[in-house]
Amino acid sequence: MVLLASTHEDIVHAANIVRCGGLVAFPTETVYGLGADASNGQAVTRIFAAKGRPADHPLIVHLSAAGELERWARDIPDAAWVLAERLWPGPLTLILKRAAGVLDAVTGGQDTIGLRVPDHPVALALLKAFGGGIAAPSANRFGRVSPTCAAHVWAELGDAVDYVIDGGSCQVGLESTILDLNGTLPRVLRPGAVTADLLACILGEPLGTRAGNHPRVSGSLASHYAPDTPLRLIEAHAIETAAQSFLIIGQSIAVLSMRQVVSHHPDCRWITMPANPREYGQLLYARLREVDTWGCRWILVEQPPALAEWEAVHDRLMRSASVRGVEGIAS
Structure with missing residues (x-):
């Protein structure tokens, strides 16, 4: 593992590493993500190996701007554009129908995909330098406490990661809100800094409940975010x-x-x-x-x-x- 600063030169170098199939951990406003080229199957496989993550557990793809949505999603509802306009960049992940060509490894074999634009200057600079979507779950072993600084990534993953960009401590500290836009009503599948009340206010309609069938999403298992100490x-x-x-x-x-x-x-x-x-x-x-x-x-x-x-x-x-x-x- 190599620790990088957040200079322009280091970010461009990290983007090249991602482009070549490498793993780069980087800061977002929520937690540090373990990033790989979302269109490179071998690179995405390395994420699962590094984390010890089940293959059917989907990844969130990070984008540099809402204008990239149509590369990764289809049949995008108006609600997605409204929320993107109001809340991106920010700690909100939208679950949408996946576009043709999106890797099964990214979606956990589902017909849906999680997408977000992070609100962190380093993350946005990396995404813009890379020029595509970066699949990035939290940069820790599966089920463990998520990292909120570069030292946590170093301690957790070691040489399983090629590079870590040190962008300081995360400002939100909890993973993004996940909102499913595929049902009759939008529904929150994972709570986060963007609250259900705010989402309902912006959309002008009540949110649905999580009852019934819904896509598998990150952080939804009964046991998660767990320290070793009980x-x-x-x-x-x-x-x-x-x-x-x-x-x-x-x-x-x-x-x-x-x-x-x-x-x-x-x-x-x-x-x-x-x-x-x-x-x-x-x-x-x-x-x-x-x-x-x-x-x-x-x-x-x-x-x-x-x-x-x-x-x-x-x-x-x-x-x-x-x-x-x-x-x-x-x-």
């Missing part, structure tokens, strides 16, 4: 009591809470998280990666408020906790 979600009113109960039975813990509680117990390490959902989301993955290195028996996370603006954070925490048979929420 994680439990604890109701807000019970976080201090729960921490004490673990300590009494000799279980070392790391605690992520919005409460400013200082514990002097040697087996308890407490991190105070922001009370603002956007700030919380930006820091969440970095904090999970940090506490995962501490060697604690458990990670306890205070359940955030049950409000719409916390939906994406709730989604990631529930999937982080749903691993190895661990209970999701304790009281």
Whole structure:
């Protein structure tokens, strides 16, 4: 793996690496992506090998502008153009019917494709220098915590990646909202920074539910975004009591809470998280990666408020906790 800066020369060099079938990790506003030429089957196969990703799990293709939609999608509804005009570049992925010639490896064999234009100067510069679509899931092992800085990519994937462009820390920190535009009503298949309320307001119609059949999309498995250390979600009113109960039975813990509680117990390490959902989301993955290195028996996370603006954070925490048979929420 070679670490690149975000200079024009480095970005042009990275684009040439992608053009030659290489893997380049790069920053977006959400998380770091593991990028390959979306029209090169061998390059796309390398993504799956590097991540240990199931072959039927579709990839999101990143574009430099909405004008490239028709290269990758067909039968594009008016809603897609409206949303692209209002929200691209930005953390929104649209699920559309795939165009002829799009690789099965990119779509997981489905007739749909996920497309987005990232809101990050380095990502946009790379896409423009490359001149095509870059397939880019998060640059981490499949199911693990997504990377929000170049050091996370380095630690996670090592020499499985050819180059990493260091563009600093991601400003959103959680993966993009995924919106399916193939049904009777648009429906959110993965929550993110672009909320369902905002989407409904822009489109002027209610969103459908996720019930029934829908395309497979990234980050939709019950267990995902998971640290190695088992994680439990604890109701807000019970976080201090729960921490004490673990300590009494000799279980070392790391605690992520919005409460400013200082514990002097040697087996308890407490991190105070922001009370603002956007700030919380930006820091969440970095904090999970940090506490995962501490060697604690458990990670306890205070359940955030049950409000719409916390939906994406709730989604990631529930999937982080749903691993190895661990209970999701304790009281």
